Structures are given as C-alpha cells and as structure tokens.
Amino acid sequence: MKKYLYTWEDQVRDYECDLQGVVNNANYQHYMEHTRHRFLESLGENFARMHDEGRDAFVSRVEIQFKHSLRSGDRFRSCLNARREGVKLVFEQDIYRLPDETLAVRGVVDTVLVEQGRLTRGEYFDRLLEKTK
Secondary structure (H helix, E strand, O other): OOOOOEEEEEEOOHHHEOOOOEEOHHHHHHHHHHHHHHHHHHOOOOHHHHHHOOEEEEEEEEEEEEOOOOEOOOEEEEEEEEEEEOOEEEEEEEEEEEOOOEEEEEEEEEEEEEEOOEEOOOHHHHHHHHOOO
8 A cells, every 4th residue: 555644544334325335425525525634633733723713725626536335334544645736735535445455435636725715825735734744
C-alpha cells in the first residue's frame, strides 16, 4: 500500500447500505469528507473555528471511481494525501476494505478557501501542509 498523510479506520453500518446490500454511493463521499475533517483536526484545526475566524473551505470538484463495493459490517481504512495545485488544495483519497486491503474507492477532491467572503490564493493551505512535515 502506498504511503499516506493520514488514515483512519471504521466499519460500515447497516443504514449506509442500499437495497442491493452494498454501501450507497453517496456514503463514500461522506467517508471521504469525514477523513478530511479528521485530518484537519490532527493538524490542530477544525472547520467550526475556521468559520468563526471568517475562513471557509469549500469543495469545488469531486471525482470518485468505484472499484469494489463495501457491505454492511465491512471494516475499511480511509486514506488521504494532499497537495497544492494553484489556489486549490487537492485531496487524493482511497478507501480500502479490511483486512484484505481491496481498493473500494479512489477519489480526488478539490477544495478552495474563502476568507471574509473572498476567494484566496490558498496561502492558508500552505500553512496547513507545513504541519505535515
């Protein structure tokens, strides 16, 4: 498995599955979002405090490739890497079924930062990524 900046593990809950018995596609985006939130918290930051300070991160684009369905009770590992690309912070996110490490989902999520209602050049992202070194 490749190296990631951040990973966490969880388990699929029954209510996240559709009639076919697999995780509903929208829930993978929830897993990836939760991973980004936890990553931010691991760096000593959180979205509520950012908002109170007039700083908001927004998803500007999401691309998800569905590789293998997760089912109720499956354990999984959600992983991310992050890199700057222009004004964006780009998250490359993978979700693996455990324990066999089967790739379930691969995603790319572009985010931008707005401060006091104005799109920034993303300098805040540089400060965040510096904390990962």
